[in-house]
Amino acid sequence: NAGVMQNPRHLVRRRGQEARLRCSPMKGHSHVYWYRQLPEEGLKFMVYLQKENIIDESGMPKERFSAEFPKEGPSILRIQQVVRGDSAAYFCASSPQGQGNSFFGQGTRLTVV
Amino acid sequence: QKEVEQNSGPLSVPEGAIASLNCTYSDRGSQSFFWYRQYSGKSPELIMFIYSNGDKEDGRFTAQLNKASQYVSLLIRDSQPSDSATYLCASKNTNAGKSTFGDGTTLTVKP
Numbered sequence: 291n292a293g294v295m296q297n298p299r300h301l302v303r304r305r306g307q308e309a310r311l312r313c314s315p316m317k318g319h320s321h322v323y324w325y326r327q328l329p330e331e332g333l334k335f336m337v338y339l340q341k342e343n344i345i346d347e348s349g350m351p352k353e354r355f356s357a358e359f360p361k362e363g364p365s366i367l368r369i370q371q372v373v374r375g376d377s378a379a380y381f382c383a384s385s386p387q388g389q390g391n392s393f394f395g396q397g398t399r400l401t402v403v
Numbered sequence: 404q405k406e407v408e409q410n411s412g413p414l415s416v417p418e419g420a421i422a423s424l425n426c427t428y429s430d431r432g433s434q435s436f437f438w439y440r441q442y443s444g445k446s447p448e449l450i451m452f453i454y455s456n457g458d459k460e461d462g463r464f465t466a467q468l469n470k471a472s473q474y475v476s477l478l479i480r481d482s483q484p485s486d487s488a489t490y491l492c493a494s495k496n497t498n499a500g501k502s503t504f505g506d507g508t509t510l511t512v513k514p
Contacts, residue, residue, distance in 0.1 A: 323501060332491060332506040333447065346501055381446055383502075391437070392502060394446040 292317070294384050294395035295364075302401045309369040309376070311398045315384030321345075322365045323392060324357060327379045339365060372402045406430055409492050409505035418514050422479040426492030426505055429473065433494040436468060437502065438477045441489045451477060482512040 295314040303309050315322050320341055325333040335349040339359035350357065354372075359365040369376055379399050383392035409426050416422045424438075435454045439447035453459045453466040453475070465478040475494075479486055489509045493502040 321500065325504075332504040333493075333502075335501045335503065338500050349501075391449055391452055393449065394439075397446050 294319075294382055294393055296380075296382050296395035296398050298398060299396060300399050300401070302403060303372045304403055305373060306371050309372050309400055311367040311369075311380050311382075311400070312364040313367070313382030313384075313395060314364040315382075316393055319384035319386050319393075321385045321387060322359050323383045323385075324365075324367050325381045325383065327381060327397075329378075333381060336367070369400075372400075374402045376400060377402045404429055405505070406503045407492055407494055407505040409490075409508045411506075412508040413511060414508055415511045415513060416482050418482060418484060418512055420482050420512075422482045422486065422510055422512070424477040424479075424490050424492070424508050424510065426475040426477075427473055428475065428494045428503075430494065430496060430503070431473070432496045433473075433503075434497045435495045436466070436475045437493040437495070438464075438466060438475075439491040439493065439504075440486075441491055441507065443489075447491055479510075482510075484512050484514050487511050 322339045324336040327333045337350050337357045338346040354370045356368045379397045381397045382395045385392045407428050438451040440450050441447045451466040453468045459466045463480045467476045489507040491507045492505040495502050
């Protein structure tokens with residue numbers, strides 16, 4: 291049973307480009323959460339999704355960031371026109387239900403140059 | 404005030420000692436609490452969760468919850484050098500789904 295799969299593991303983008311981060315939840319999990327971790331800091335919640343629905347996006351920056359979890363395929367976190375301050379580790383977690391334990395993927399480390 | 408606060412650390416203990424990690428939370432609606440271990444450059448790994456007041460033991464780890472004091476702790480007995488990591492405390496409101504994390508406490512266990 292594969293765990294939460296994130297790809298790519300490392301992503302380098304130039305300022306102004308778009309970054310697409312993908313997350314496939316564990317089998318049987320229909321709830322996905324995205325978190326961002328800046329160096330030497332804790333995880334900050336960004337968005338909580340179920341299939342085809344955004345449940346809570348209270349942690350998402352209002353501009354340039356969007357997320358989706360389509361009926362088929364992985365969840366996508368999209369960052370448009372990246373800036374240096376977007377450089378961070380982005381972690382995806384999944385759970386079988388919204389109140390259960392969350393299991394984390396290995397993360398995508400985004401570097402904006 | 405942060406929703407979840409942890410000892411800033413770093414915390415250093417000798418091998419074989421008890422490491423005590425503390426966490427307080429401000430949201431009285433929080434119902435479940437989690438301790439994650441994160442090695443440098445790696446993803447968080449769930450090691451304990453607790454929902455009810457009191458103690459919960461799992462091997463060398465004991466989680467303690469006091470909802471009246473809004474306090475959660477993690478004790479690691481017989482600490483090993485492999486326990487050296489950052490420990491993240493998280494709370495979850497049953498109505499929200501998301502977890503709120505503290506900034507973590509870095510533990511070093513010296514041989």
